Amino acid sequence: MEPGDSVENNEPGLKIFCHNAKSKYLSHIWRTIMMSLHTDLDNYELYDGKSSTEVIEKHDINQRSWRFNWFGIKKNKQFHINLFEDTCIGIYTPPYNNYNYKMSMTLTVLDLLKVSLALSGTIIFWASKKLSRNTLFYYATGITLGVTFSILILIWFASKFFGRGKTMYVIASIGWAFSSWVLNGLWQNAQFILQQYKEYVIWYLIVSSVISFIICYRIGPITNSRTKHIIQWALQGLGLAMIYYSSHFHEASLSICVLLLFVYNFPMIAFHKSKKYW
Numbered sequence: 397m398e399p400g401d402s403v404e405n406n407e408p409g410l411k412i413f414c415h416n417a418k419s420k421y422l423s424h425i426w427r428t429i430m431m432s433l434h435t436d437l438d439n440y441e442l443y444d445g446k447s448s449t450e451v452i453e454k455h456d457i458n459q460r461s462w463r464f465n466w467f468g469i470k471k472n473k474q475f476h477i478n479l480f481e482d483t484c485i486g487i488y489t490p491p492y493n494n495y496n497y498k499m500s501m502t503l504t505v506l507d508l509l510k511v512s513l514a515l516s517g518t519i520i521f522w523a524s525k526k527l528s529r530n531t532l533f534y535y536a537t538g539i540t541l542g543v544t545f546s547i548l549i550l551i552w553f554a555s556k557f558f559g560r561g562k563t564m565y566v567i568a569s570i571g572w573a574f575s576s577w578v579l580n581g582l583w584q585n586a587q588f589i590l591q592q593y594k595e596y597v598i599w600y601l602i603v604s605s606v607i608s609f610i611i612c613y614r615i616g617p618i619t620n621s622r623t624k625h626i627i628q629w630a631l632q633g634l635g636l637a638m639i640y641y642s643s644h645f646h647e648a649s650l651s652i653c654v655l656l657l658f659v660y661n662f663p664m665i666a667f668h669k670s671k672k673y674w
Contacts, residue, residue, distance in 0.1 A: 399503035408491040414484040425648045428507040429477040435497030443486035451486035478644045517638030524631035542608025
């Protein structure tokens, strides 16, 4: 498939849609290709891979494993495709379904989300020194982390009720996986949760934010210079990571990171001398 194509399918079974990799040009750094599935079906399976052979292998393995979907991807209806890699999406519909669906492909010449990610990373990298010493940023970050990771605290407290036996080790071993699963489920159903349980969500945010603020206030802003340097380096690393992953053209995004590091660490004395010489 190519951008602008639209393919309808009226047959059951496995249907594979592939996109061939394109050449890398600097003007394509923030281009995005999206494949969209148009269907009202709920009972279907999705597979992805680098080739049609890989998709078929994943499908065959699932068919031999009592219908447990080992390699299927989430039932999204929109897929962001890497422009510079061969990509295949397989759709399997059972014979007893109303299996009519359509797959289309669109091209975004300038993905504003990716551009925003790169710009945000640049701002965070460049302002890391000021942010690491800013009291408001300290409280905002503390409250955000407190709300986001409160589920981990709940799991830790729940593990205390089981003592130090085998059950505790089981919970400790699956704690991260379980919390990741819960957070993923909350993200996937965020709109439904906000509509049906709006009051509970608001109270949860208020209570967890207040608790996080109290903890941050009790600890107080960071005063140690070495700790501030560590926070600054962490913010710079976060900013560079955001720039790097803002594009599938990793060679270009890595070049931006290297250029940013060079400009940031370029001696001002050398700059003033070269300016004076000029």
